[in-house]
Amino acid sequence: QSVLTQPPSVSAAPGQKVTISCSGSSSNIGGNYVSWYQQLPGTAPKLLIYENNKRPSGIPDRFSGSKSGTSATLDITGLQTGDEADYFCGTWDGSLSAYVFGTGTKVTVL
Amino acid sequence: QVHLVESGGGVVQPGRSLTLSCATSGFTFRNYGIHWVRQAPGKGLEWVAIIWSDGSYKYYGDSVKGRFTISRDNAKNTLSLQMNTLRAEDTAVYYCARVGSGSYSADYWGQGTLVTVSS
Numbered sequence: 001q002s003v004l005t006q007p008p009s010v011s012a013a014p015g016q017k018v019t020i021s022c023s024g025s026s027s028n029i030g031g032n033y034v035s036w037y038q039q040l041p042g043t044a045p046k047l048l049i050y051e052n053n054k055r056p057s058g059i060p061d062r063f064s065g066s067k068s069g070t071s072a073t074l075d076i077t078g079l080q081t082g083d084e085a086d087y088f089c090g091t092w093d094g095s096l097s098a099y100v101f102g103t104g105t106k107v108t109v110l
Numbered sequence: 111q112v113h114l115v116e117s118g119g120g121v122v123q124p125g126r127s128l129t130l131s132c133a134t135s136g137f138t139f140r141n142y143g144i145h146w147v148r149q150a151p152g153k154g155l156e157w158v159a160i161i162w163s164d165g166s167y168k169y170y171g172d173s174v175k176g177r178f179t180i181s182r183d184n185a186k187n188t189l190s191l192q193m194n195t196l197r198a199e200d201t202a203v204y205y206c207a208r209v210g211s212g213s214y215s216a217d218y219w220g221q222g223t224l225v226t227v228s229s
Contacts, residue, residue, distance in 0.1 A: 002154065032213035033212035033213040033215070034213070035212065035213070035215035035216070037155070037216070039155075044205055044219045044220065044221050044222055045147075045155065045205070045207075045216070045219055046219065047210065047215060047216060047217045047218070047219075050210060050211060050212045050215040050217065051211065051212035051213075051215075052212075054212070056217065086154075088154065088155050090155075090157075090215070090216070091213050092213040092214050096172075097169050098157060098169060098170075098171055098172075099145065099157040099160060099214055099216075100157065101147075101154060101155040101156070101157060102154075103154055104154040104155070
């Protein structure tokens with residue numbers, strides 16, 4: 001059972017913005033950096049955001065992350081059909097001595 | 111270019127063992143930790159294990175603790191996941207991923223290898 005909670009799905013029209021939340025606790029998000037992963041259908045996950053708000057090379061600035069307390073957020077602006085994917089948050093949990101993933105959010109472009 | 115390639119998946123009977131391997135290229139293997147992450151059909155990501163760059167520390171998810179063993183040989187650039195006493199619920203695509211910066215993020219992933227536990 002995941003210790004990080006995400007909404008199962010979000011949707012918006014092309015060009016609009018979606019926000020995905022990731023809720024945790026003091027032992028994980030509250031005390032560690034958060035990463036976000038994008039998994040396009042039928043492919044392996046890909047790192048989208050690390051250290052709460054940094055983008056790896058090649059990730060467009062339409063994707064942005066933030067963290068406040070024990071929650072984190074991924075924003076996708078200028079939504080494109082190619083953004084349809086599952087998105088997962090992840091971080092280290094110091095109490096569990098384990099890496100934990102969120103429950104995952106499916107983004108649908110209407 | 112960083113690449114990770116998993117191998118060793120297949121169909122195995124419940125209670126049997128299987129060993130997965132993760133081949134890497136494009137980076138200095140001994141300088142990086144490695145995760146194993148799995149994904150059951152139609153489900154989310156489940157973290158399995160992590161090994162430090164020098165192999166000094168290893169941690170496991172609760173569902174595999176005591177049954178799976180992660181290991182590495184930096185002299186041979188090899189990494190393995192030994193899976194014992196396999197159960198039907200271990201059926202999943204298994205990914206290896208390089209540990210990046212920031213609370214052990216997984217910055218590069220392999221394409222995955224499918225393990226099916228079935229009689």
